[in-house]
Amino acid sequence: MHRLAGDMAKSPALFLDRDGNLIEDHHHTCQVDQVSLISGVKPALNACLSAGYKLFILTNQSGINRGIFTWEQYHACNQRMLELLDLPAPGILEIKAAPEKPDEPSLYRKPSPRFILEMIEQHELDATRCWMVGDRITDWDAGLNAGIKSCAVRSGAGRPEDFIYAEKMKFTIRQDFPDFVRQDLGLNWNK
């Protein structure tokens, strides 16, 4: 078994921010009826699964520790999102939420790379074919800190100065997640 075959056996993967990337950002989305998919995300994720990408969601949810909403509300919103996505198996492999506020100690709150590094190890991912995709600096820096590629999407809460930072850091910048999938993963699908 030569080296290349071993590397090819490892899977590529996407680490996805939730709010402002997969679903519309309502600043602390916590009501089930607020959950709506960003246009084109469902077929884009289907194309990723067909191409062999493993999918993970990594989301900062400080609204939980701020007392704005509960874990139950958070889980209900995820459930609604998964119903709307209706992805074929294996779908999204894991969803990790960090409930801490920015000033609280946290193992997993982005820009921590910990979840990404754990998944690379546990799922034998090919880190050279992994991306972190999201709308905020904390997303992009999580990818950077984990040593994988980062894509900044304009579909969420990113401010103009954030994208100046993204340019400076040479992160990929795209309109939204479907645009990333087409341009950077080279995948296509019919409407």
Ligand SMILES: [Mg+2]
């Ligand atoms: Mg976000």
